[in-house]
Amino acid sequence: MSKHSDEMQQDSFSDHVGMADWQRMASDINAVDENSVAQALTKSRANQRLSLDDFKALISPAAAPYLEYMAAESQRLTQQRFGKTIQLFVPLYLSNMCSNICTYCGFSMENKIRRTTLNVEQIRAEAQAIRAKGFEHVLIVTGESERKVGIEYFEQALGVLKEYFSHIAMEVQPLKEDEYRRLHQFGVEAILVYQETYHREKYAKYHLKGKKSDFDYRLQTPERVGRAGINKVGLGCLLGLEDWRTDAFYVAKQLRFLEKQFWSMKFSLAFPRLRPCEGGGEVNSPMSERELVQLICAYRIFNQQVELSLSTRESAVFRNNMMALGITSMSAESKTQPGGYANDDKSLEQFSIDDNRSVDEVAQMITDKGYQVVWKDWQQGLVS
Ligand code: SF4
Numbered sequence: 001m002s003k004h005s006d007e008m009q010q011d012s013f014s015d016h017v018g019m020a021d022w023q024r025m026a027s028d029i030n031a032v033d034e035n036s037v038a039q040a041l042t043k044s045r046a047n048q049r050l051s052l053d054d055f056k057a058l059i060s061p062a063a064a065p066y067l068e069y070m071a072a073e074s075q076r077l078t079q080q081r082f083g084k085t086i087q088l089f090v091p092l093y094l095s096n097m098c099s100n101i102c103t104y105c106g107f108s109m110e111n112k113i114r115r116t117t118l119n120v121e122q123i124r125a126e127a128q129a130i131r132a133k134g135f136e137h138v139l140i141v142t143g144e145s146e147r148k149v150g151i152e153y154f155e156q157a158l159g160v161l162k163e164y165f166s167h168i169a170m171e172v173q174p175l176k177e178d179e180y181r182r183l184h185q186f187g188v189e190a191i192l193v194y195q196e197t198y199h200r201e202k203y204a205k206y207h208l209k210g211k212k213s214d215f216d217y218r219l220q221t222p223e224r225v226g227r228a229g230i231n232k233v234g235l236g237c238l239l240g241l242e243d244w245r246t247d248a249f250y251v252a253k254q255l256r257f258l259e260k261q262f263w264s265m266k267f268s269l270a271f272p273r274l275r276p277c278e279g280g281g282e283v284n285s286p287m288s289e290r291e292l293v294q295l296i297c298a299y300r301i302f303n304q305q306v307e308l309s310l311s312t313r314e315s316a317v318f319r320n321n322m323m324a325l326g327i328t329s330m331s332a333e334s335k336t337q338p339g340g341y342a343n344d345d346k347s348l349e350q351f352s353i354d355d356n357r358s359v360d361e362v363a364q365m366i367t368d369k370g371y372q373v374v375w376k377d378w379q380q381g382l383v384s
Pocket residue numbers: 098099100101102105106107108109142143144212
């Protein structure tokens with residue numbers, strides 16, 4: 001395993017992810033019986049902390065007949081912790097430059113698409129367009145090109161964006177610990193970094209070139225973020241690449257590992273399913289909507305504090321139905337191409353989205369269901 005100097009000090013989650021473990025986990029999950037599912041749900045009803053084995057039971061095929069019960073339990077626990085609120089955010093794509101080849105992504109270096117990186121004036125135009133829609137929370141997204149969109153570029157962009165938004169999260173390439181410290185000083189409150197798959201061998205098959213092919217460096221990123229003092233980290237895997245149950249289990253295991261190491265940090269989880277994009281991208285392990293509901297409910301029953309985020313990759317109908325069953329934040333009116341809010345040029349987009357409603361329509365749907373829209377990240381006093 002590769003080791004980088006700034007993560008030598010302590011136990012790392014990457015030491016807990018081996019090939020033998022993956023195979024064992026996959027067969028353990030498939031072998032779970034209904035008794036274990038019932039036991040996990042009984043513990044939840046008694047407000048006891050669930051173990052990773054309980055989580056395994058909840059995502060197993062044996063839990064499928066319990067879906068209705070799981071949904072009710074997930075709703076109960078979410079309302080208890082977060083009230084009837086949904087936070088709205090929007091991704092702001094600053095660049096589609098990328099030095100990696102990832103087989104499932106429209107921004108992959110080998111794809112012959114037009115590349116662009118927003119300059120300061122363009123960033124300001126995007127910020128104004130997004131702010132005019134009511135958003136106070138923005139998620140900055142870029143491809144992974146250290147040369148074109150490195151720390152100096154980010155600092156320049158943040159200098160502008162701070163004028164418009166009260167909460168800024170980032171989903172960019174993994175950075176060094178001292179770079180995360182610099183971002184924190186520029187007002188970044190959260191870093192999202194998805195492992196895509198925790199299957200070591202298959203990871204290499206999907207990440208053919210560039211820095212992203214270093215499995216361990218990516219996996220250790222949340223630990224560098226935590227040590228740098230950033231308050232929140234988002235985890236997840238790309239559902240559809242490998243067996244979703246095993247990947248989802250590793251996400252839960254990493255979450256629990258990080259909670260122990262960084263007890264004051266907040267965490268969020270996302271559930272991106274593979275979407276069509278430029279250059280293709282095969283869905284090797286399809287996941288049905290019913291299975292996605294099962295997974296979302298399982299995460300909530302396993303962990304009551306974690307924020308669960310659902311993007312516009314999913315359909316309007318699915319998002320409407322899931323809103324009350326465990327989700328705490330949603331994106332709305334997303335554009336996945338740089339400059340997309342001020343100038344909607346689809347030839348630059350990373351992937352196509354499924355829920356094309358305007359932010360007003362999404363906000364109205366949330367209100368109609370008796371929920372309150374939260375326009376910026378959670379604050380003390382907004383939650384009971
Ligand atoms: S997934 Fe990220 S790193 Fe990979 S090609 Fe797309 S933008 Fe680049």
